[in-house]
Amino acid sequence: MSMAPVSAAHRPRLLGEKERFMLLLIAPAALVLLSFEVVPILIGMNASFRDWSLVNPQKTWVGLRHYVEVFTDPVFLKIVLPNTFILMVSSVTLSLVFGLALAHLLKRQFFGRILIQTVVLLPLTIAPVITATMMRWSFNDQFGILTNLLAVIGVPQVGWLSERWPSFIIIILTDVWIWTPWFTIILLAALQGLPKEPYEAAQIDAASKWGIFTHVTLPLLRPVIAVCVLIRAIDAFRTFDQVWVLTGGGPARSTEVFSVYAYVEAFVNLDLGRGAAAAGAGAIIMLAVGLGLYAIVNRAMEVSR
Amino acid sequence: MAEVILKDVCKTYGSLHVVKDVSLHIQDREFLVLVGPSGCGKSTTLRMVAGLEGISTGTIQIGSTVVNDLPPKDRDIAMVFQNYALYQHMTVYDNLAFGLRNRKVSEDKIKQEVMRATEILGLGPLLGRKPQQLSGGQQQRVALGRCIVRHPQVFLFDEPLSNLDAKLRAQMRVELKRLRERVETTSIYVTHDQVEAMTLGDRVVVMKDGCIQQVGTPLDIYNRPKNRFVASFIGAPAMNFLPVDIVQKGDFFHAEAQDFSIRLPPQRAAIFARTNRRPVTLGVRPEQVCFGPCPAGHETAFSAPVEVTEQLGAEMVIGVRAGDTLMMASRIAPEAPIAVHDHVPLWLDPRGLHFFDRESEEAIN
Amino acid sequence: MSLSLAVSSTGPRAQAGGFLGLLGVAGRRVFFALAVVAILLIFIGPVAILLLTSVRPPSGVYYIWRGWEFTLDNFAEVLAQPVVLHSMWNSFVLSSIATVASLGVTVGSGYMLSRFTGPIQRSWFGIIYVFRTVPYISWVLPLYLVTTNLGIYDTYLGLLLPHVAVHVCFFSWIMKGFFDSISPSMEHAALIDGCTRWGAFRRVALPSAMPGIAALAILSWLWTWNEFLFGLILTAQRTPVITVTMAQFVTETGTEWHLMSATAVLAMLPALLITIFGQKYVVRGLRM
Incomplete structure (x- = not known):
């Protein structure tokens, strides 16, 4: 050459x-x-940016009007946004806590461990839409199994799905049930991959179990937890199936989250333009939240490095 | 087999200069060692030769080909990595055969080459295993085998022994040396271990902060270090450095520090003849700090209090206070009656005196 | 600190510390057992309700307790409806192909994100992250227009490609993690051993990332199998999927809880099998 x-x-x-x-x-x-x-x-x-109603699709350009409407709509500001963030924060926090506890339990060897692990993973095998449907049925005012069970153990019978907070709590718990296995399996894998030495050092230092957990396990898991939370938080922000099936956003739009709001605007009120603007508004908010979360997570990873 | 020529090679990452104007001419069949502390640019230089890093400016030539724009696969080189880098999903045999298969060598020929390498390195019983089932030493031997089956123009070694424990490292060093006798291929070997540099290299290149400090045979570098850095990096235990003033007293020059003064032998003092009083750093290797009365003809005797003693069985190493520094002296008979706090008589071997400019740290010759 | 702790905690009981420490060995066993039972109840509960409803006669679902009145007729009835088996088959094919396609499309993307630096990598990572945050709702509806225009609405392809698109961002990100945990020196060795960049990726990096990819494959299959919104908007009679078919028992053709439950139990079976046999690989593959 x-x-x-x-x-x-x-x-x-x-x-x-x-x-x-x-x-x-x-x-x-x-x-x-x-x-x-x-x-x-x-x-x-x-x-x-257009007046795109399904009944009368003229598609006239209206500029930012739909966005202005969405951002000044009291339902969006006072109900939809708070709901969305409450669902996001509580669902992610609770599934993280439960997932961590379950992963910790499943890390040990005991009789029947694989059986319990399979049971914990059961929610992965059922479509969220079915889970939500079953929960709706279980909390039916008259025939719901859970309504009646709760009544038996003395919980006052309320219209679980016809009042704002009870139905919203059911939405949250359903979401937690659906997503806990996901946290469990990732954290379990991470726990199994942790090095032994810090634990041995902590034992020599006679740390309590709780001390070992907070001072050894949590810091070691921090990068994994950070990424899990980041991914899940973004997902939780756009939850649709569970809410739509459980309450359809009701009663009286009180449990609407932003995906449901956009869907309702587009398909129930038959205004595609307004629906698209609602979705766009959500996307803008989510982008800001997502970038903020990303910065926080990045910092969490750096500290632990 | 081929020579390797680096001409004004630089590597920059943004504003960071990792390798600065490195020029080297590695002879055919030569075993060249690049040595230096971590971050000195030695590995980057090697990876530029391999083609794993781009070259910012300058040229690298293997044989008669400038390889700057050639991908690694077309450079006809082989490389051993610090973490072995064996293909985890392949057996040892397939690891060895991989490079040959890529070059469309016939399976018969591959088998022949693998068997030859197996025999040289004693890998016979391991051929069917996967890398996870091997010890560190065995893995590194497979990595060596992967190179020699290929008959490349150049071998590149990137700290191949650093992941091994001390005993295994010494053993593998000897094995590498023996391998050299059988496989004479131009080699570039990167290490931070000066013992490997001294024992393996035909020539040694000492690097620091991306710059070449000195190139020479191991003895050359050991005996005539060009600057204080090279002197301190090569040799173990490390060279003693003592800031002294050169003072002319009558016909003689003295090196003086607090509680320390020796008369310089006239032949060594000649370099100071024209200056009157000059601050320099005196360098002397521990093995050239001798215990006992000074032999006639040498005037380099002094005495100093002992601060530490290290009994090694074959010899004793002591540390004495000289000026502000703890001066180490090795090669002392293990039975020598020395205890901490004793004032002991010592003398410096005049052939082993090095002087460095205190500002530039360059050797004064 | 360590010293003072060591002095104060001498007995084995004190070592366990806190609340559990107070319980003693037997107490801790009981607590542990109770926790396990609670977990079983919580996780089995909804599944049990589903199973129970699926074996009740149509009228039985409206009673809390009606004695031992069980029947398998619901299963027979839903299996007699061609749409159920048809949509199960569709979902099976779709989940399998979408999984393979999603992994195939994203493995290179994840590898690029992991192994390279520079403006191209940074831009791609930014794109992935930004599009990951865009809510489905803002593109599922127009997606209907896109698939209709391409003439693939209500076909495998029209469902498959959007599913792959959903996975692109998330999977690329996860794949990056898999490759991050593998030392690149193996690929460097392969480059020197005569591989092209592509060869080093395909023959060395890819096999090493396989455990992770297998874990992701199992999760991907389950997600696609259970996906609802895309199926709802992008399919009609020609290519029904199981989640939509199930939901329709309750929404459109009246509220036939017993039939929905029976179908759901049927749909759960393949997912359950995959979970039971795949969990080991998922845990192993996600261990980084």
């Missing part, structure tokens, strides 16, 4: 061999993302 031509300055070309390889690696993902996520989002954005 002859001497390769050596240019005076070895500046990397805009698309060197490495860059082309990088693009090749992401090409399939980028293509799918573009056609089936970016394009629909752009269509949605377009719709959000």
Whole structure:
């Protein structure tokens, strides 16, 4: 082989061999993302600037009017947004706590461990929409099994799904039930992968079990927990199935979260433009929340490193 | 087999200069060791030769080919990594055969080459195992085997022994040396361990902060270090450094510090002839600090209080107070009647006196 | 600190510390057993209700307790409806293909995010993160228009590609984690051993990431199997999926709880099998 031509300055070309390889690696993902996520989002954005009613699709350009309407709608501001954040925070916190406790339990060896683990993973095997449907049925005013069971143990019989807070608590608990296994399995895997030495050191230091948990386990798990919480929080923000099936946002729109709000605007009130604007508003809020969470998580990872 | 030529090679990450103007000419069949503390740019230099890092400026030539823009696979090199980097999902045999299969060598020929490497390295019983089932030493031997089956132009070693424990490291060092006798391939070997550098290298390159400090044979570097850094890095126990003033007293020059004064032998003092009083650093290796009365003809005797003693069985190492420094003296007979706080007579071997400019830290010759 | 603790806690009981320490050995056993029972109740509860409803006669679901009146007729009835088996088959095919396709599409993306630095990597990571935060609701509806325009509405493809798109961001991110936990020096060795970048990725990095990918495959299959919203909006009569079919027993054709439950129990079976046999691999694969 002859001497390769050596240019005076070895500046990397805009698309060197490495860059082309990088693009090749992401090409399939980028293509799918573009056609089936970016394009629909752009269509949605377009719709959000127009009067796009399903009954009378004139598609007149109205600019930011729908956004203004959404952001000044008392239902959106006073009910939907608080609900969405309450659901997000409580669902993530509770599933994290339960997941951590269960992972801790399943980490040990005991008789029947695999059976318990399988039971804990049961929610993974049922479609959330079915779980929610069953919960709705179980809390039926008259025939609901749980309504009646609760009455037997002395809990006053209320219209579980016809009052705001009882139904919202049921929504939260259903969501927790659905997502706890997810936390459990990831944290269990992480627990099993932890190094032994810090535990041995803590035992030599005669730390209590709780002390070991808070001073050894939690700091070691921090990166995993941070990523789990980040992923789940983003998901929880857009919860739709459970709420829609359990309460449909009612009674009187009091349990609407933002996905349901957008859906109602678009398909119940048959105003696609307004619905798209609601979805867009949610996306903007979520983006801000997501970036904030990302910064927090990044810091959490750095501290633990 | 081929020579490797680096010409003004630089590596920058943004504003960070990791390797600065490294030029080296590695002869065909030469075993060159790059040694230096971590972060000195030695590994980056090696990885540029391998093609795993881009070259910011300068050229690297293997044989007659400038390889700057060639991917690693086309450079005809083989490399041993610190963490072995064996293919975890393949057996030892497949690990050895992998590179040859990539080059479309026939299975018969592969088998022959693998068997040859197996025989050289004693891997016979391990061929069917997976890397996780091997000890560190065995894994590193497989990594060596992966190189020699290929008959590449150049071997690259990136701290291959650092992950092994001390005993195994010494053993593998000897094995590498024996391997050299059988497989004479141009080699570049990166290490932070000066013992490996001294024992393995035909020539040694000492690096610091991305710059070459000195290139030379091991003895050259040991005996004539170019600056204080090289002197301190090479040799164990490390060289003693003592800030002294060179003072002319009559016909003689003295090196003086607090509670310490020796007369310099005339041949060594010649370099100071033109200056009157000069602050320098005196360097002397522990093995050249001798215990006992000074032999006739040498005037380098002094005495100092003992602060520590280390009994090693074959020899004793002591630390004495000289000026502000703890001066180590080795090669002392293990039975020597020395205890802490004793004032003991010592003398410095005049051939082993090194002087360094206190400002520039360069050797004064 | 360690010293003072060691002095104060001498007995084995004190070592357990806190509330559990006060219970003593027997007390701790009881507490542990109670916790286990509570967990079983909480997690089995809804499933048990589902099972119970599925074996009650149609009128039985409206009574809290009606003696030992059980029947398998519900299963016979739903199995007699062609749409149930058809949608189960559709969901099975869809989950399997979507899993393979999602993993196939995202493995390279995750590898790129893990192994490279620079503007391309940073931009892609930013894109992934931003699009991960965009709520489904804002693109599922227009997605209907996209699939209709492409002529793939209510087909496997029209359901498959959106499912892959949902997974792109999340899976790329998880895959990055898998590759982050593998030392890149193995690939460097492969590059030197004569592989191209692609070869080092496919023949060395990919096999090493397999345990993680297997775990993700199991989770992906379960998620797709249980997915509802996409199925609801992107399918009609031609390609029904099981979640939508189940839900329809309660929403459109009256409230046939017994039939919905029977179908749900049937739909649970494959998911349960996969969970039982796959949990070991999931836990092992997610251990990083």
